[in-house]
Amino acid sequence: MSDMTALDRLGFGCVGLSLASTPRQALSLLAAVHDHGISYFDTAPLYGRGYSERLLGRFLRSRRDKVTVATKFGLSATPPPLPMELALPLAALRRRLRPRPAGVASPPQEPPADIVSSRRIGRAEVETAFDASRRALGTDYIDVYLLHEEVPAALEPAAVDFLQGLKASGAVRKLGIAANGGRYRSLGPADVAGWDVLQYEFGPAWPWTANLPARFPAMQHVFHSVLRGVSTTDPAAPGRTLASCLAACPTARVLFSSTKVAHIEANLRALRG
Template sequence: MSGIDRLGFGCVALAGLASPRRARDLLEGVLELGIRHFDTAPVYGRGYSERLLGDFLRGKRQQVSIATKFGLPAGQAPRLPIELAMGLNALRRRLRSRPTPAAARPASDPPSAADAEPPPRRIGRAEVEASFDASRRALGIDTIDLYLLHEALPSSLEPAAVDFLLKLREAGKVGRLGVAARGSRTLALTPSELADWDVLQYEYGPAWPQHAELPDRFPSMTHIFHSCLRGVARDGNAAARTLAACVSANPRGRVLFSSANLAHIRDNVGALRA
């Protein structure tokens, strides 16, 4: 794959745009730039991200690959029409962006036990099956190209859930199975724990130097990097150079990035064409 072919677009911010039309325009611009892989999840925008991507995919399914996820509680289904929900979210963002007088700012509290990472939970077959069916309906597709365990490790899955996932892949309803967890969690895995899995998706780049060993630790897996631009200066060409370096470091995998600004996306993609 070329540099552009190995990029993927993260759809986490779609539901934060002002309207479905803005989301469609952004996705159309990304597709026109040559990016053909789109990554979403049921928890992005409380389900709206999958729906927005699904609307965009009508008539385009054969042009793209789609990744979505399971394993995080979906929460209560949104009750508002998508147009109204996106408009309200945009209004909230504008209100939050207004500067707050120093005297009115709350003091920072020290970290508490509530801030700690929650203990792992067990994920059963019924939960996975319901999530899979809901994602296919929201996306309007029959086959999910890449189905990712979201912020959990394979040990959290009950045996019946693993069996269900393997049967989905065998039946062609899922192309590949993957684990999308924090790189710090993935570092603790062993090859035997990933024997049934095809893909690892995790943070990579200047902010995550300890994750640079993961491709060599799991050479048989396809690796997908994300959050590559965390902490990278946005001035000049630093972001584009960093993205290009991450693509170069992952010759058999993909690099995800996300932005709601199509001009920034064009700049970064342009660096890979140069």
């Protein structure tokens, strides 16, 4: 990524895509993001109970070869019962009738050093998840396939073999880990052998992940949730924060999400300085 521009290193997070009032609105948000020069999109089966992947899949129909897609496995939601054309307007109506009370998000807490999990992820679970994501995204291959909120120790050896087989066949281009940064404290180089990407929270609100690029220099780093706690009364502040995260690690990718074209444009304006 060394000769890439700042814009090339940005990625759009699709966690809020299903907050659009209609599929058409979500698709025009994605089109605006792409038309502004961002071609990396991060989603997960969990986002919007599957609607995020499906919306991104519709968007990909006309631009698959121009877009890099990252999705995840290891966490999923029960499929929603309604088609998107009904579900999105209904959810929007529900939000209008029962708005969430405004409030300030609490500052993130440094995770304890000893987060452990007894989860085991087997081959069948990964195989099913991979097929479901490929179907939802309408694609033969996934550019970046990330283990969602777990570390590789949770995978059964047969699941690891399956994942490495996907990579060898080209069905997956890169394999990555996308857990809470607190999970990476006890990781060593041997734990990430065979994995290409390390994704985690980064930026002013998460000082305890600042040393990860130096600890894992051979990995591709992807930062997210970088805007947490950033002032939204100063329209240029989010863009400045994106710029500072890009500068903090010149080979990292920086994700951000937004439900508003005006915010996306403000961020890119501030980034251009």
